[in-house]
Amino acid sequence: MSETAKIELDGKTYEFPVVVGTENEKAIDISKLRDTTGYVTLDTGYKNTGATKSAITFLDGELGILHYRGYPIEQLAEKATFIEVAYLLIYGKLPTQSELNDFSNSITKHTLVHEDMKQFFEAYPAKAHPMGVLSSMVCSLSTFYPESLDPNRSPEAKDLTIHRLLAKLPTLAAWSYKNAMRHPFMYPKNNLDYCSNFMYMMFGMPTEDYTVDPVIVDALNKLLILHADHEQNCSTSTVRIVGSSQANLYATISAGISALWGPLHGGANQAVIEMLEQIHNDGGDVDKWVAKAKDKEDSFRLMGFGHRVYKNFDPRATIIKKACDDVLEKLGINDPMLEIAKKLEKVALEDDYFKARNLYPNVDFYSGIIYKALKIPTEMFTVMFAIGRLPGWIAQWKEMTENNEPIGRPRQIYTGETPRDYVEISKR
Numbered sequence: 001m002s003e004t005a006k007i008e009l010d011g012k013t014y015e016f017p018v019v020v021g022t023e024n025e026k027a028i029d030i031s032k033l034r035d036t037t038g039y040v041t042l043d044t045g046y047k048n049t050g051a052t053k054s055a056i057t058f059l060d061g062e063l064g065i066l067h068y069r070g071y072p073i074e075q076l077a078e079k080a081t082f083i084e085v086a087y088l089l090i091y092g093k094l095p096t097q098s099e100l101n102d103f104s105n106s107i108t109k110h111t112l113v114h115e116d117m118k119q120f121f122e123a124y125p126a127k128a129h130p131m132g133v134l135s136s137m138v139c140s141l142s143t144f145y146p147e148s149l150d151p152n153r154s155p156e157a158k159d160l161t162i163h164r165l166l167a168k169l170p171t172l173a174a175w176s177y178k179n180a181m182r183h184p185f186m187y188p189k190n191n192l193d194y195c196s197n198f199m200y201m202m203f204g205m206p207t208e209d210y211t212v213d214p215v216i217v218d219a220l221n222k223l224l225i226l227h228a229d230h231e232q233n234c235s236t237s238t239v240r241i242v243g244s245s246q247a248n249l250y251a252t253i254s255a256g257i258s259a260l261w262g263p264l265h266g267g268a269n270q271a272v273i274e275m276l277e278q279i280h281n282d283g284g285d286v287d288k289w290v291a292k293a294k295d296k297e298d299s300f301r302l303m304g305f306g307h308r309v310y311k312n313f314d315p316r317a318t319i320i321k322k323a324c325d326d327v328l329e330k331l332g333i334n335d336p337m338l339e340i341a342k343k344l345e346k347v348a349l350e351d352d353y354f355k356a357r358n359l360y361p362n363v364d365f366y367s368g369i370i371y372k373a374l375k376i377p378t379e380m381f382t383v384m385f386a387i388g389r390l391p392g393w394i395a396q397w398k399e400m401t402e403n404n405e406p407i408g409r410p411r412q413i414y415t416g417e418t419p420r421d422y423v424e425i426s427k428r
Ligand code: CMC
Pocket: 230, 233, 263, 264, 265, 266, 268, 293, 294, 300, 301, 302, 303, 304, 305, 306, 307, 308, 309, 357, 359, 362, 363, 364
């Protein structure tokens, strides 16, 4: 007989099924809890709540394991391209050569954005944060493709929307940067691969030839792969909850981009580099900043440290740290931020405060240093994360719609006033 969990409430015992995942993760299925007992569970921040069953990404925070569709992140980061990984996440299997060609060609075919959208960019102030621009632009795509408004129209229509979005996100991202620089927009080039095309649209100029360094393309592929999915994090949960109302994919991903923006989530990569620069400009006294991070009276936190799920090490951080050394060496860059980051990591890892709380560098601790080496401006770091995370968001949305999951709607415990009579304004 399968395992059950017993809960005793008001002198009565109730039994609930235990669900076991393929990696032996266990959950108590409380979906009938309220109907049978009248109780709900309370779990602010969803620290113990499994919101769905998913076959996309497995991670073990204690052992520092991350798999996409069963493939270890280390192997994918070493051997695959970002587009191959996007296919894997979205369609559940590694593509054959001809499947990959078809997928790549379809994406390449859709990289242009509608000319009318250029006017939207021009209306933003030059100082507009590119994440705000990106989120709005992605939602605006829904107005140009009304056939996407019904997310369940047909599998073909769903695929077309997915390919359009994957194709257009780098164009929109690069154009948000060009707009901030008040430089001319560069149109995508269909003979370039996904990463090269993005770099070309970011840094190419109509006045000169631009060739992308293969070292940069490799580094970008790796970074995007490492960010491609991370199961039910803040932005992915946002995507699933917005998508559960059957909002269209563009609106849904736009919400995911907004959720990613915050410094506790994807915005941490920008916050890390700003923190390292602050420490550098302050004389580089790492101990002083570690002490600040430990001081409960001080709101300063070590950005790029700590993770809700990883409590031993973040496997993505290990790969990125090595990639960071490689890229800087190959590009011949000597960045003092890297030295400060390494010192900070060493001091923090030996400190009891960080050890007791299992705080380790996360994926964002070193990624900013690589982005900086690739000449990506700091405000674009979180945009890079969004480009990387897009296939994961899409895969999670697709899985949710295909499983006909119900609309997301948590409960609450009300702690406000009990009923009272309205008082006329003159008597208050
Ligand atoms: N520096 C100093 N203290 C910290 C830090 C930090 N970066 N992170 C957590 N703590 C302390 C926190 O003060 C608390 O201490 P105490 O138990 O004494 O009250 C304890 O560690 C547990 O922290 P928490 O905030 O309850 O943990 P959480 O799981 O709610 O938060 C986190 C996880 C990532 C939001 C948090 O560690 C943090 O704010 N880190 C810095 C921001 C960051 O790097 N975010 C990127 C995450 S990785 C990219 C992604 O996937 O989004």
